[in-house]
Amino acid sequence: MGRHRGRYAEEPSGRSRRRRGRGGAFAALAAALVIVVGLAGAGVYMFGNSGGCGGSDLRLDVAVSPELAPAVDAIARDFNLTETTVDGQCVHAEVRQVDSANVAYGITGSGATMGDTESDVWIPDSSVWPRIVQNHSGDAVLTETGTSVARSPLVLTGLAAYAGDEPAAWEDVIPTAAPGEQPGHTVRVVDPGRSATGLSTLSLLHGTLEQASPDGDTFNAAMTAALQALHRGASADEEAAFLALSGGGEEAPPAMVMSEQAAWRYNSSYDENTVRVDYLEGGTYYLDYPYLVRTEDSGLTRAAEEFRTAIRGESARGHILAEGFRGPEGEVDPAVLSGDHGFSEQAPEELPTPSEGSIGDLTRTWNQMKMDSRVLAIVDISGSMLAEVPGTGMTRMQVTGAAATQGLEMFSPTSELGLWEFSTNVNNNLHYQEIAPVRELQAEEDGTEHRAVLSQALASLRPMPRGDTALYETYLAAYQEMSRTYRPDRNNVILMLTDGDNDNPGGLELAELLSQIDSIASPSRPIPIITIAFGPDVQNLEPLQEIAAATGGAAYMTEDPTEIGEIFINAFSLRIADTDD
Structure with missing residues (x-):
């Protein structure tokens, strides 16, 4: 070496x-x-x-x-x-x-x-x-x-957090679906950027999810959800992890991936809150x-x-x-x-140490996911959003607002989000208007966290019965705004939720939109546009795909807006796909 x-x-x-x-x-x-x-x-x-x-x-x-x-x-x-x-x-x-x-x-x-x-x-x-x-x-x-x-092999501790639903294998430890679609458990690791245990946990998940996934898209989505769940439970160092495991934090003690020796050391220091270790199926990595x-x-x-x-x-x-x-x-x-704490004299099956290439890929992926997002979310309030979604008793607007609120849970407290609404002529001669500025979710406004402000704003969105869909003008205005306020230390993203094609006679055409975006765009300042289009009114996804290709984003289409939560996961998995390139 x-x-x-x-x-x-x-x-x-x-x-x-x-x-x-x-x-x-x-x-x-x-x-x-x-x-x-x-x-x-x-x-x-x-x-x-x-x-x-x-x-x-x-x-x-x-x-x-x-x-x-x-x-x-x-x-x-x-x-x-x-x-x-x-x-x-x-x-x-x-x-x-x-x-x-x-x-x-x-x-x-x-x-x-x-x-x-x-x-x-x-x-x-x-x-x-x-x-x-x-x-x-x-x-x-x-x-x-x-x-x-x-x-010292890696084990899982703190299984009391699973309330009887104890995992058998490593893929059972971390949620791999959209928030709210799968029961979640707080799983804590020490930051993989500073910890071999944390980095090995990423390798365990990568290997098991890769085997269980029928294709690359499925794997990327599952791995993205797992990484986001790990981010929510990551500790800066072992001392912080031990404190959380002891119940010294504000939340209930989590399940934790750690080495046998770390578990023994924890039990030696916290004899009133000791843990048992569990050896999961499929082998494990060793320190x-x-x-x-x-x-x-x-x-x-x-x-x-x-x-x-x-x-x-x-x-x-x-x-x-x-x-x-x-x-x-x-x-x-x-x-x-001692066996009193679940330790086994028999050594668990050992997995080979990850290669330097896979370690590099996982580290880059973690760091990319670790970088906080800066997202401008834009919601369609045109008249067609009043249509009812079959089988739900809710309008497209209501379903979209609920799905977007659920999507907020995917972001860390230090992520920045803002909200626009758009249709035609919603703000004097403008086709869009700001509902909430781009701010950190944990920032407080008059004693209310910005995350709660966004949730309330999403719940209060009302469609314009006579409004059309000025998509292209809104895309351009959003791109200009995010470019003007670009943060190089964050992932700057535009997220569009719409139920229709561009519908604004006399307005901006696709070619002109792409030309103007090209004049603004810079490879060193990427601003991907991710569009989630839903409902039967979307006749042609190709223009949205061209916009996505021009900005390094993605375009998704579904006739069921209740699938938006899962699409959020797929959209976030772009980060993993990018690091694999």
């Missing part, structure tokens, strides 16, 4: 990027040894034969994922007492707790880091991190040794704590090999098992991982 030099290639010590000037020290040591040999040959006794180090240490900097650090620190204390030598110097292992994502992003520069990422040995919590490094920084000095220091070498210095490389030998020893294994981990062969200490 990276610039591999074989398992432990020996290079001149001056090649070390972190300890320059070591060549001079070695030269001095060599000269001293020559003197010692010469004096010994003359019968002069200079040193005792106790095998000590004489005060000279070769310090090995070992960066370890925080939860494993106590065990590795204990192993290092034992190791340092052995006075193991390399080139006459005692190897002294110094262990530091360092977040795995912090090191990975420090090497690649592809994410936020707190610094302090250099070391001679790196033991992250998962092999996904060196794969991320390989994907972004192929020339990084990072040598795999084939050693897994400890292991595998790989032993990686990050130096090309000859002496430090051999020192790293000596410490690797120690960390694989029987006494070292006792330290590892005592901290709630499995050993390299899956063995456990049943006194630590």
Whole structure:
């Protein structure tokens, strides 16, 4: 991985990027040894034969994922007492707790880091991190040794949240349908951008949903719903996740995907709110704590090999098992991982670690979904919206308002949404008017959250009995407005809900609309137009598809406006499709 030099290639010590000037020290040591040999040959006794180090240490900097650090620190204390030598110097292992994502992003520069990422040995919590490094920084000095220091499979905790409807497989954990169409459960993971557990959860869902989906569109829609559900339950870090699991938050304790060792550690800290673990069908990923070498210095490389030998020893294994981990062969200490909390001595089936390509795709997808939306929703209030939807006892307007309100639940509190209505001549000579500005859903207006303001506005929309459908003028005005107020840190989208074709004699034609959009559009400032057209009055979807193609959006048509919720999911799945391109 990276610039591999074989398992432990020996290079001149001056090649070390972190300890320059070591060549001079070695030269001095060599000269001293020559003197010692010469004096010994003359019968002069200079040193005792106790095998000590004489005060000279070769310090090995070992960066370890925080939860494993106590065990590795204990192993290092034992190791340092052995006075193991390399080139006459005692190897002294110094262990530091360092977040795995912090090191990975420090090497690649592809994410936020707190610094302090250099070391001679790196033991992250998962092999996904060196794969991320390989994907972004192929020339990084990072040598795999084939050693897994400890292991911990992913499990599910907090099943009380399922109220008797316990999941059997990973695809049962996350809702994969439109809001309101499937019973949902709060499932919490730590942000996959910073957590191997969170990222592995995405891989689990990706694999199971891909197997269960008959086609790409079905998979994209299901994966989108799953990602949105995970976003709603994502914790910034493990501490926040533990607090939520303990019931210390405002909501009921959620189900949570975590490692066995994290569950044991949680139970050790929250003994009044302990959890049981559950092993779901279909196998699982493991945190595998790989032993990686990050130096090309000859002496430090051999020192790293000596410490690797120690960390694989029987006494070292006792330290590892005592901290709630499995050993390299899956063995456990049943006194630590007790069956009283659901822990199983039998190791669950292991899934292969995701490839660097799939990790990159999932990370990009998560980050794209994580980016908040900025949406201008536009609702048709032409006269045809007064028509009744068969079998519902509701008008198209009422069904549309209810479906759009349901769609609001798909957006995070920090997403920005605004609402327009349109027909013909709804606002003096304009065919559209603003009902609610584009604002964060959590923003308050006179003590009322913007999400509630939008819900009330949608419920109060009234069709114009004599109104026609000035689609094209409204598209253009919306595109101009969203371009003028563009936010590069958000997904800027126009969402049109209409039950008819463009119907405005003497108004803007399709060719002119497309020309004007083209003059405004910029590849670096995308504003996709997504149109959901419904009802028997929609005779021709092709113009809407041309508009969608020109803006990177999509056009959907259904005769049943009650399907709008599912179409929302399909529309949002465009983000996944884009990251796969």
